[in-house]
Amino acid sequence: MPVLRFDNVSKLYPGGQPALSEVSFAVDAGEMLFVTGHSGAGKSTLLKLIQLAERPSRGAVLFDERNLAKVRGGRIAAHRRNVGVVYQNHQLLMDRSVADNVALPLVLRGMKRAEIGKRVRSILGRVGLEARANALPTQLSAGEQQRVGIARAVVAEPPLLVADEPTGNLDPTLSAEIMALFASLPERGTSVLIASHDLALVKRMRRRVLVLEHGRLTDDIAPEDLADG
Ligand SMILES: Nc1ncnc2c1ncn2[C@@H]1O[C@H](COP(=O)(O)OP(=O)(O)OP(=O)(O)O)[C@@H](O)[C@H]1O
Secondary structure (H helix, E strand, O other): OEEEEEEEEEEEOOOOOEEEEEEEEEEEOOOEEEEEOOOOOOHHHHHHHHOOOOOOOEEEEEEOOEEHHHOOOOHHHHHHOOEEEEOOOOOOOOOOOHHHHHHHHHHHOOOOHHHHHHHHHHHHHHOOOHHHOOOOHHHOOHHHHHHHHHHHHHOOOOOEEEEEOOOOOOOHHHHHHHHHHHHOOHHHOOEEEEEOOOHHHHHHOOOEEEEEEOOEEEEEEOHHHOOOO
8 A cells, every 4th residue: 555645736836837737646655765866856845745744726635545635734744753854954953962862752642761862873873863862963073964864764664755855965975874873664564755966876776767857747757767877
């Protein structure tokens, strides 16, 4: 069963060209894929619809086959807990330790302290930051800060992780490392959808690629059909 499905989705912002036009695709549980396209193609809008930061003008976004149009009011927060988000500038709390930042989604769920400590240590180990648990984000490099952002997004094991230009501020070596970290997530059951304009980087990952052009989904490329380059 798909974890996420776009069914003929269009999005028009007031006074503008359509940001998305009749977009349809499905994401299976445990799948990792990319959405790529030039600036303004509609990538961020697509991710915002998944997080209910925006609503479609036409068509439906389905999460676990439930139409998100029906998710309103207090249930929006519950939906957002099912979608881990990684931002380009990671949006960490700069006056809180690495461990506190990563613990946040678990604290919001009301988890017991001992369990939170255990989970935070485990995820920091997986992203290679166990020795930096008590550091402040400002004491970390840009790549390490993004690792904290990823750890925070996946610590509660959401069924879906979305990332908007997660390597936008990183050099090519660090970008490849961060992408490899994302690639290790689906085997734990989390589906991963990453928006990036860096087609060369995306192609190297050998995963499914959705291509947006002026809001239209013009290609849905299987890994085996990706050309080198
Ligand atoms: N809040 C908004 N109000 C009006 N127009 C918007 C709004 N957000 C985005 N748009 C327009 O919708 C289109 C798609 O924007 P979107 O941010 O989704 O593209 P993108 O592919 O993520 O671009 P980038 O790579 O530059 O972030 C653009 O023409 C943009 O100007």
